[in-house]
Amino acid sequence: MKIGVIGVGHLGQHHVKHLVKMEGVDFVGLFDSNPHQADDIARTYKTKAFHSLEELVKNCTAVTIAVPTPTHFQVARYCLQKSVHCLVEKPLTTTVEEAEELIDIAQKNGLILQVGHIERFNPAVVEMTKYVNKPAFIEVSRLGPYDPRVSHVGVVLDLMIHDLDIILSMVKEPVVRLDAVGGKVISDNEDIVKATIHFKGGCRADLSASRVTLKKYRKIRVFQQESYLSLDYSERSLKIFKRKGTVMNSLRDIEIIRPRLEKYDALQRELSHFVQCVKSGKTPLVSGEHGRDALELAMEILKNMALHEVPNPAPVNLKKQQPVNS
């Protein structure tokens, strides 16, 4: 299996780092539209920098694509049309129509199309899914500092989409209603968003995503009839709170389980899964369809979102607010 990486910036260089040493693959090389970046990463990992997309793709049976989101579609479509299997970073594309087109080309050409929703490979998430049983209420927060590198998309496509994919993988029911409110604070796109999703079976998910928070905070809590699951994505920790019996008199009637989690690199696991799927023809854990579904929900949130722009703060006239006789 001959594999290459397209786009070797912040994330793509880590694709290279794992793939150059992965067993069972022949790492062909990389391409980046910035030749300095391409040469630099090729030198670091002792591989070849191709100087055109066409040249790299001609030599590959599979590629991973980590170019900026607005160019995913154009690059992935080219590769799929050339009968090359693709792992495309998240979000799959910027429109549902583009996602459908990629899925269609992959199907027609019998190709693997995987989407880089890496949280599905987070050991804590893998363990949590074993305990999920008809969630009634889900609460998620994914907060962190602003990074100008991703200002071309808003916080929904950048961060919240990870959780939308996780939630859709746990609640396999249609969405019946959603409400969202967001704010532009720093960039030209929404930087902070709160969304509530109502599913047909009654489950409700409350999500908060922000890129105007100094400290990284990434947690999901799942409430269901017999248990409450609490997961920290960054710490990679999971706690399960279960009722011991039918009666609850005190906290002693709750059993707390802290499962022992496997220790591995989620990106390495995700890439190795892609390689296995290409070799075996198995459908990936995060297929093009999963990528499209998460994107579709993200687009609905953006469409329904009441957007607030933080205005230039006007000086407050305190005198006006003081009681007349003071």
Ligand code: NAD
């Ligand atoms: P980046 O800007 O650091 O890197 C992108 C690289 O692609 C740059 O080196 C740029 O020169 C190159 N490039 C741009 N257009 C190109 C083209 N047409 N052909 C070839 N190379 C091109 O961005 P990044 O942070 O590495 O993000 C890349 C993608 O990965 C984004 O879609 C982002 O959403 C995704 N991402 C996913 C995760 C995750 O958790 N799964 C994390 C970070 C980024």
